[in-house]
Amino acid sequence: MPCRIAIDGPAGSGKTTIAKLLAKTLGIFYLDTGAMYRIVGLYLEKSDVSNDEEIENKLKELKLSFSDGDFFLNGKKVGDEIRTPDVGIYASKYAKNEIVRRYLTKLQREIAENENIVVEGRDIGTVVLPDAEVKIFLVATQEARAKRRFKELTEKGVKVTYEQVLNEIKLRDKQDSERNVAPLRKAKDAILIDSTKFSIEEVVQKILEVVKEKCKLLWQRE
Numbered sequence: 001m002p003c004r005i006a007i008d009g010p011a012g013s014g015k016t017t018i019a020k021l022l023a024k025t026l027g028i029f030y031l032d033t034g035a036m037y038r039i040v041g042l043y044l045e046k047s048d049v050s051n052d053e054e055i056e057n058k059l060k061e062l063k064l065s066f067s068d069g070d071f072f073l074n075g076k077k078v079g080d081e082i083r084t085p086d087v088g089i090y091a092s093k094y095a096k097n098e099i100v101r102r103y104l105t106k107l108q109r110e111i112a113e114n115e116n117i118v119v120e121g122r123d124i125g126t127v128v129l130p131d132a133e134v135k136i137f138l139v140a141t142q143e144a145r146a147k148r149r150f151k152e153l154t155e156k157g158v159k160v161t162y163e164q165v166l167n168e169i170k171l172r173d174k175q176d177s178e179r180n181v182a183p184l185r186k187a188k189d190a191i192l193i194d195s196t197k198f199s200i201e202e203v204v205q206k207i208l209e210v211v212k213e214k215c216k217l218l219w220q221r222e
C-alpha cells in the first residue's frame with residue numbers, strides 16, 4: 001500500500017520547501033503541481049488564447065513530461081523562468097479554467113499512481129488524491145508569507161518591493177480560494193498546520209509524526 005502525502009495551502013505558505021525536505025527525509029518522490037500550473041499558465045499567456053477552444057487546441061500541442069524531479073516542456077527542461085510573481089499570476093488565472101484543471105489533474109494522478117510520494121498544491125487532498133493517506137493543510141498569515149517570499153526573491157536578485165509581493169499573494173489567495181472549480185480549501189480529513197511561528201524544521205517534524213502514524217509500512221521501511 002503506497003503512502004501518498006498531500007500538502008495543500010495558499011501561496012508562500014512553505015509547501016514546496018517542506019515537501020522537498022519531507023520527500024528527501026523519507027526517500028520518496030515529490031511532485032510540485034504548482035510548477036505544472038506555472039508552466040501551462042506561462043505557455044497559454046504567451047499563446048494569447050482567448051477562449052476554451054483555443055485553450056483545448058494549445059494543450060493538445062503541449063508536450064509536458066516529468067522525469068527525475070524535473071519538468072520538460074516540448075523536450076526543453078523548465079528552469080527558474082516559471083518562478084517569477086508574474087508567472088504565479090498567469091498560473092492562478094488559467095487555474096480557474098476547467099479544461100486546464102482536467103488536463104493537469106489527469107497527469108498528476110498518473111505520476112502519483114501507486115507511488116510513495118509527496119504532492120503539493122491547492123486541491124491535492126480535495127480533488128487530485130482524495131484518498132491520500134496523509135493530508136496536510138499548511139497555512140501562515142499573508143504578512144508572514146509575503147515577508148518570506150520577499151526575502152527569497154530579493155536574495156535571488158529579483159527587483160520587487162514587499163508591497164508588490166504582498167499584493168501578489170493577496171490576489172492569488174483570492175483567485176485560488178474563490179474560483180468555482182477545485183477552490184483552495186482544507187479537506188475535512190486534513191490536518192491544519194499554521195507555520196507562522198514555526199521553523200521549516202519544526203514543520204517537517206510535525207508532518208513526520210503524522211506520517212509515522214498513518215504510513216506505518218513506509219516508516220518501518222526507514
Ligand SMILES: Nc1ncnc2c1ncn2[C@@H]1O[C@H](COP(=O)(O)OP(=O)(O)OP(=O)(O)O)[C@@H](O)[C@H]1O
Binds near residue numbers: 009010011088198199
Ligand atoms: N516555516 C517557515 N519559516 C520561515 N521561512 C519559511 C518557512 N516555510 C517556508 N519558508 C520560506 O518561505 C519561502 C516560500 O516558501 P515556498 O516556496 O516553499 O512556499 P509555497 O507554498 O510553495 O509557495 P507557492 O505556493 O507560491 O509556490 C521560501 O523562501 C521558504 O524558504
Ligand SMILES: Nc1ccn([C@H]2C[C@H](O)[C@@H](COP(=O)(O)O)O2)c(=O)n1
Binds near residue numbers: 038091124176
Ligand atoms: N494543485 C494546484 C497547484 C497550483 N495551482 C495554481 C494556483 C497557484 O496560485 C498557482 C501557482 O502555484 P504555486 O507555484 O504558487 O504553488 O497555480 C492550482 O490551482 N492547483
